[in-house]
Amino acid sequence: MKNVNIGLVGLGQIGIYLYNELQKKRKDIELKTGKKINITAISAKNIKKKRKFKINKKIFFKNPLNILKNNKIDILFECIGMSSGISKKLVETALKNKIHVITPNKALISKHGDYLSKLAEINKVNLEFEASVAGGIPILRTIKESLATNKIKKVYGILNGTCNYILSEMESSKDSFKNVLSRAQKFGYAEPGNPKLDLNGYDAFAKIRILSSLSFNKNISKHKCLMEGIERIESKDIEIADQLNFRIKLLGITELINNKLFERVHPCLVKKDSYIANVSGVMNAVILHGEPVGETVLQGEGAGPGATSSALMSDLLSILRGNIKFPFGVSSKKRKFVSSYNLNMYSNSLYFRFEVNDKPGVLSQITQSLAKSSISVERLIQIPDHKNKKASIIIITHKTNELDANKCLKSFKFNRNILKVPTRIRLF
């Protein structure tokens, strides 16, 4: 029976959980792959940090690069999590030394995935990153293997558990974004220090890029076509959506339109009785349309050390079974550059919320501006706030393209009766 040496770098929440799983599941792994694993090197910033599970200090390295130099390891887990810097350097060096790499690092893969996959292919080792998208949901392996011969047309879903938790909580508790965020941070559903990359859509966008690349056999795209987060969603929006039989969800969507790639992440109004509207809390869900398989839905825990470890372990078993694969399903040589869809052309019904002074003529100023930009109104609701002599005006438009919408929104900038930048949420 072959022995396989494993190195693990990064002992944060995920790394330490994985470390424990690797110890616990040794027998099971032997049973399923015929290989004996040994953790022969670990590395983290601080050896003394208090951790949930005990680590073996004899195999601890302060400098992670020394793991690759001095120790014979076959497989490396990179659990540091930066998009560049030491994370990139480590993965790069490992691949060059013919060491398989497994990482949950979506920032790294969405930025340097093309380069790193080439390195892996040249050196005939695996670069696996199942855990980088939608945590425990095996969406990458499903696209690469289970649906390998399907023609995929569109993939979308809820890809950020933090945002989904906040939106669900805002609805059920009727509390403000700020309060719910601080609760989410307390419970560990949002980064305590800097939750920005979750909230502004960046995290979901990195995942969408990886999904596009796998689904359409293209290089990773470089443009942020449309990326909006949930920071500007207010309780008011959630309440009004509720009255209109909608729910607000942050969706990531990618599709090919006339062979142009249209990737986007933004809050959406989704119909309450739709499947996606009912995926709540920290759950993630991915829906894809393939030919001939039809619609396929996968749902599960999108984050957390348990779900992430499950995905990391599946990558490990794939390597142990001797399954050497192209990291993106096809050879890097065959993955082509893809040009971006022109966002201005994107046409959709929109939800606008204007906060205005309750004065005569304000409503007509708004509707006139809309008409001037060829935006046609499907529904209009005015909610008075008599006490403060203010009002909220909510407008659902007919299909409107982004160019017209942007122009129109700009035109309100100098209207003193409009008290805030209007809120725009796209319908799905």
Added chain:
Amino acid sequence: MKNVNIGLVGLGQIGIYLYNELQKKRKDIELKTGKKINITAISAKNIKKKRKFKINKKIFFKNPLNILKNNKIDILFECIGMSSGISKKLVETALKNKIHVITPNKALISKHGDYLSKLAEINKVNLEFEASVAGGIPILRTIKESLATNKIKKVYGILNGTCNYILSEMESSKDSFKNVLSRAQKFGYAEPGNPKLDLNGYDAFAKIRILSSLSFNKNISKHKCLMEGIERIESKDIEIADQLNFRIKLLGITELINNKLFERVHPCLVKKDSYIANVSGVMNAVILHGEPVGETVLQGEGAGPGATSSALMSDLLSILRGNIKFPFGVSSKKRKFVSSYNLNMYSNSLYFRFEVNDKPGVLSQITQSLAKSSISVERLIQIPDHKNKKASIIIITHKTNELDANKCLKSFKFNRNILKVPTRIRLF
């Protein structure tokens, strides 16, 4: 580049769709696996039958076993579909001749899977059957590979598209079982000749057996622990369920209780706002609880030639990538016998519907019998049918074990005022 020869036996709806897919996707397969496939032998009962796609008659064999004798084939697709007979003989012979086998045949695998997987292991070839459970949903690969190191506790779902279609249609059209069934047959959602194996739960049970075996690393079970179909569900039940905020679904459920295997297929009352209640039409869904991944949900088309071909092709690609695996995830030697849970112990809330003569004393006879069998009533509804001097009595019980319920139902056999065998539906 290596050439791989493929044989295909059975050119029904699935076989012929697959034949066309294999031709269409040759380039894609080459791109993803580096292998060139050639269909070098096909076989079916009738060469002259009218088919949707043209077949190459030069490679047609009347006797499928001759494919194995005379032709050098590397991979065989068995698309005949019987649980024994020629299907078994063919797969058996192929494996003995070191030919990989791919099949969507759940009847064959659930009956002879243990034996055939041993044969495959001895001969170091693959036996793949992703398409045998839940069609296009990659549930088997997900359990075997993506969740390989998870401890799975329970798997359940909607595993028969025919039944799910009929129940959904009965709800939306308010039509009878009989009428909806004949529509389903017309549209190709139910077998035109003999739909019994779908309707009585047998088909779902075969799938549950395969799921159990993979999820718990056990041999395939031999007992039909609890198998009930949907043939006795009436529009009335669906209407009453609706009023009580339930929907009726045929579920397959498997779990280990104190290391005993509890497999069951029966109609269930599920809460309308639950996920599973909203999987409608011919869709299938599988939900599993794993440790540490948490709850994972997969949904997709459970049948039809497109979805089935997608799964068959994923098996093919897995073999072409050189991924030789244990058919059931672990070596046959390590899969153990599992004893069955004692069904009598199973305790659950129940829905009973009694059709009775509207006479004084009948209700009290029923409630007395229930009390005698220690069955406690949570809710009781009597719906009169004045015209015919009859009534329907619906009872939702508190938790009741199967033994008590069966005894009690027997006791009504000789009550002349109870006009039909009472309907029992278990709550989920």
